[in-house]
Amino acid sequence: MPDQLQLQYKNIKGNVKGPTWQFSGLLLLICLFGLIIYTTGRDKLNTKLYLSEPEIGDIYKYRVYNGNYSTMKLVSITQDSLFLSLNDYEISKRSRIYKIDKPENYPDTYFGYSKHEISLMEKDGTILEINRD
Template sequence: MVFYGSKASKLKEGQLINVKCPNCIGGQTMHYAIYGKYAYVYWIPLFPIGKTYVLECNHCKRTYNLKELPEQIKQKFELEKTGVRFPLWYFSGLIIITLAILVATYLSKKDDENDTLYINNPRIGDVYSVKASQTGYYTSMKVITVTSDSIYVIFNDYEIDRKSKIYKINKTENYTTELDGYSKQEIKTLFEQEYIYEVDRD
C-alpha cells in the first residue's frame, strides 16, 4: 500500500465570456477550473506542488491546457486566476511537523532546566543517569542520603549500552552496592562535565 504521493483539489472555477474557441469558432464562452496539487504522506497534505489550469469550450466541449490557447484568452484568464491561493490545509503536514519540533524543543529545554534544578537541590530518591567512564556504557545511581554539604548514593549493579534506555535497568532490586559519598560541589561538577547527564525525580 502506498502511503505517499500527490493529489489535486479544485481551487476555483468560472466562465470566460466573449472568447473564441480555436476548435469550433462558434464557441463564445469557456468554462475554466483551477486545481491545486499537493504532496501527502499517510493522506496528510504536506505542501503544495503547483497548479493546473483546465479550460473547456461550452459549445464543442473541447478541453484545453492553458498553453494551447491564443494569447487573448490567456490574458483574460490571467485576470481570473489572480489571487487564487493554496488553502491553509495544504500545509497541514508542515504545520504538524513544525509544532512537533517546537514541542520537542520546549520539553527538552524544560528537562534541562529541571535537571539543573534537581542537581542544585538534591533529594532522597533522585536517580542520576551516568556514563560509566571505564566501559563507555551507561548506568545509574540513586540518592540515599542528603546532608548539608554531601550526597550519598548507591550505584546500579547493571550497565546498558544506550543512554536513552537507562530506564530498563532502573529497578529497585538492581541497587545493592554499598554507599558512596560525594560533596554537593562534586555532583555539580560531574553534571557540568556531563558524566551525570540526566536526573529522574518522582
C-alpha cells in the same frame, strides 16, 4: 502547447490556490519541534534545581567511563555529601536507560560523593540528567 492553451493554463493556474489543509503536516512538524525544544529546556532547568536541592530518591542518569550509560539513586544526604547506590547494570544507548532503572537493580552498597564532586560531574557532562518522582 499552442498559445491559446498556454494562456488558459496560466489563467487557471493563477486563480487556483492549494487547500490550506495541505500545510497541516508542516504545522504539526513545527509544533513537534517546539515541544522538543521546550521539554529539553525544562529538563535542563530541573536538573539544575535538583542538583542544588537534592532529595532522597532522585535518580541520576550518567555516562560511564567506557561510553555506556547507567543510573545512581540518591539514598542519603549530609550537609556536604551525597550517598548514592549505583545501578548494577549499564546500557549502550542513552535513550534506553529506563529499561535498567528498576528498584531491584540498586544494591545496598552506597558510594559517597561530595556535593562539589557531583556539581563538577554535571558540568563536565558525566551526569546527564536528574529525575525526581
